Amino acid sequence: xxxLGVKIGNLDLKNPVMTASGTFGYGLxxxxxxxxxxxxxxxxxxxxxxxxxxxPYPRSAxxxxxxxxxxxxxxxxxxxxxxxxxxxxxxxxxNVLVNVSGSTVEEYVECAEVINELxxxxxxxxxxxxxxxxxxxxxxxxxxxxxxAVVRAVRKVYDKHLMVKLSPNVTSIEEIARAVENVGADSxxxxxxxxxxxxxxxxxxxxxxxxxxGLSGPAVKPVAxxxxxxxxxxxxxxxxxxxxxxxxxxxxxxxxxxxxxxQVGTAGFVDPLAPVKIVEGIEDYLKRHxxxxxxxxxxxxxx
Amino acid sequence: xMNKTVQNLRVLSNIQLNRDHHLLELQAPxxxxxxxxxxxxxxxxxxxxxxxxxxxFSIYGVDYEKNTISLFIKDVGPGSHVLTSTPEGEEVxxxxxxxxxxxxPEENERILLVGGGFGIAPxxxxxxxxxxxxxxxxxxxxxxxxxxxxxxxxNSFAQCGEVYSTxxxxxxxxxxxxxxxxxxxxxxxxxxxxxxxxxEPMMEAVxxxxxxxxxxxxxxxxxxxxxxxxxxxxxxxxxxxGHQCVCTDGPVFNIKDLKW
Ligand SMILES: Cc1cc2nc3c(=O)[nH]c(=O)nc-3n(C[C@H](O)[C@H](O)[C@H](O)COP(=O)(O)O)c2cc1C
Ligand code: FES
Numbered sequence: 001x002x003x004l005g006v007k008i009g010n011l012d013l014k015n016p017v018m019t020a021s022g023t024f025g026y027g028l029x030x031x032x033x034x035x036x037x038x039x040x041x042x043x044x045x046x047x048x049x050x051x052x053x054x055x056p057y058p059r060s061a062x063x064x065x066x067x068x069x070x071x072x073x074x075x076x077x078x079x080x081x082x083x084x085x086x087x088x089x090x091x092x093x094x095n096v097l098v099n100v101s102g103s104t105v106e107e108y109v110e111c112a113e114v115i116n117e118l119x120x121x122x123x124x125x126x127x128x129x130x131x132x133x134x135x136x137x138x139x140x141x142x143x144x145x146x147x148x149a150v151v152r153a154v155r156k157v158y159d160k161h162l163m164v165k166l167s168p169n170v171t172s173i174e175e176i177a178r179a180v181e182n183v184g185a186d187s188x189x190x191x192x193x194x195x196x197x198x199x200x201x202x203x204x205x206x207x208x209x210x211x212x213x214g215l216s217g218p219a220v221k222p223v224a225x226x227x228x229x230x231x232x233x234x235x236x237x238x239x240x241x242x243x244x245x246x247x248x249x250x251x252x253x254x255x256x257x258x259x260x261x262x263q264v265g266t267a268g269f270v271d272p273l274a275p276v277k278i279v280e281g282i283e284d285y286l287k288r289h290x291x292x293x294x295x296x297x298x299x300x301x302x303x
Numbered sequence: 304x305m306n307k308t309v310q311n312l313r314v315l316s317n318i319q320l321n322r323d324h325h326l327l328e329l330q331a332p333x334x335x336x337x338x339x340x341x342x343x344x345x346x347x348x349x350x351x352x353x354x355x356x357x358x359x360f361s362i363y364g365v366d367y368e369k370n371t372i373s374l375f376i377k378d379v380g381p382g383s384h385v386l387t388s389t390p391e392g393e394e395v396x397x398x399x400x401x402x403x404x405x406x407x408p409e410e411n412e413r414i415l416l417v418g419g420g421f422g423i424a425p426x427x428x429x430x431x432x433x434x435x436x437x438x439x440x441x442x443x444x445x446x447x448x449x450x451x452x453x454x455x456x457x458n459s460f461a462q463c464g465e466v467y468s469t470x471x472x473x474x475x476x477x478x479x480x481x482x483x484x485x486x487x488x489x490x491x492x493x494x495x496x497x498x499x500x501x502x503e504p505m506m507e508a509v510x511x512x513x514x515x516x517x518x519x520x521x522x523x524x525x526x527x528x529x530x531x532x533x534x535x536x537x538x539x540x541x542x543x544x545g546h547q548c549v550c551t552d553g554p555v556f557n558i559k560d561l562k563w
Binding site: 022 | 306307308309347352353354355356357396398526527528529530531532533534535536537538539540541545546551
């Protein structure tokens with residue numbers, strides 16, 4: 001028997017596999033495909049204080065090994081979530097995290113306050129890295145002072161697990177990671193999507209309504225791995241790695257680079273069963289390598 | 304209704320209908336439960352250098368005895384090309400059934416199905432289902448195409464009811480577009496319901512006619528999708544209640560809810 005359990009600060013995960021915000025809806029949409037309790041946890045879609053319509057269509061474009069999106073945080077607001085969605089999530093025996101976003105520090109704070117009251121939500125993932133909204137979002141995550149300001153303010157009102165999701169669209173992701181660690185983040189998750197662009201040569205038009213959008217999928221994996229590695233050298237808090245994870249080998253690579261857990265995003269569009277296949281694949285990997293606990297993998301890159 | 308599932312389906316037959324349309328019959332390894340006309344499948348495209356995401360296709364028919372799902376596929380790009388090139392015996396990875404079907408007419412109603420291109424697929428599935436269930440519904444189908452060579456499945460529609468056609472070059476049926484046909488132009492009030500699937504400009508024109516005479520009208524939309532089951536929010540269309548997902552709130556919409 002191998003032990004798949006991991007700890008991310010005060011969160012206990014039965015295995016290191018979570019699913020990524022914005023790619024897993026509220027989880028309920030996946031229930032036909034597999035038992036969500038098999039996951040270490042899942043992060044529900046980006047939630048803001050007030051409802052948002054998101055960006056106009058078209059919102060996605062394909063690349064040979066990934067996709068761009070420009071959804072822009074479409075959601076019905078945190079009150080709707082708390083009243084209508086949350087009651088349907090209480091039954092799950094796994095970690096259900098809410099991804100929180102906003103245009104101002106006050107919006108982040110008020111949203112986090114509402115979620116703080118929800119007993120079965122053990123943590124939030126603070127999204128300071130969404131590239132698809134005009135105000136707030138990524139702009140908070142691209143400078144140390146603004147990242148610190150929003151994390152410090154949320155930390156004051158939120159007493160459960162505070163995971164901060166970092167943007168790859170920065171010069172030094174280690175500096176941002178250190179900054180949020182210093183003001184009370186319990187963990188960091190990375191990476192959010194990479195700012196990107198797609199054009200249709202025939203029509204000479206951009207493929208996304210917003211012209212630029214966020215790239216995800218296997219195309220970003222090498223960049224994501226590099227960033228997880230760099231952040232692992234810079235901070236002591238646990239790291240949740242993501243970006244292009246399609247299978248168990250990818251997941252193991254992130255853990256070797258220093259991630260304590262991982263999130264699966266875009267892969268679930270191509271294969272809705274990818275998250276559970278990755279859980280099984282990690283277990284196989286551990287058996288094959290005679291490793292007793294998955295935690296032994298974390299940061300164990302052989303140099 | 305059948306829950307959504309991911310399965311490998313075996314290609315039982317792959318028949319080329321004309322220059323660029325294929326009919327694929329896929330056999331499921333699990334017992335097929337009720338699938339509604341208008342629902343779709345999302346097919347994984349392997350063996351393609353340039354694609355990454357699945358490709359959605361409307362369901363053209365379900366044979367519950369043979370346990371097969373048929374798809375009517377136009378070879379339009381790298382994704383559909385891989386599928387139309389899949390030989391018999393090979394397997395394809397399919398997520399199904401997705402989305403919502405057309406709403407059923409009441410007893411004795413007269414319905415008009417208006418299709419163009421591969422949009423005829425869900426309409427023919429619908430017509431056959433209505434016929435099979437022996438519902439006392441009067442089915443009329445209007446199929447539009449550029450030339451007579453592009454007109455397909457007229458005989459299949461004829462087995463379900465009345466069939467009309469238009470071609471832009473006048474080589475078959477009424478010359479012009481579907482909206483030039485008397486069924487849509489002059490006699491639309493005689494129908495209780497209109498259902499349309501095809502190129503968006505065609506559906507918009509049909510919707511405008513239906514709205515003008517206040518006849519119930521449903522259209523089946525087609526937007527670019529990433530997931531196909533409501534988690535990515537990439538496939539939205541503008542409705543009177545805001546952005547809605549074509550994959551889960553549709554693909555069938557009542558035109559009253561659309562901002563056309
Ligand atoms: C359609 C789509 C929507 C997303 N929405 C969000 C979101 O609301 N909040 C967030 O923090 N990240 C969002 N992301 C980013 C993912 O959570 C993840 O960080 C990114 O896609 C990289 O992982 P992947 O390559 O496994 O998808 C979204 C990604 C996609 C593809
Ligand atoms: S395609 Fe993902 S929500 Fe419709």
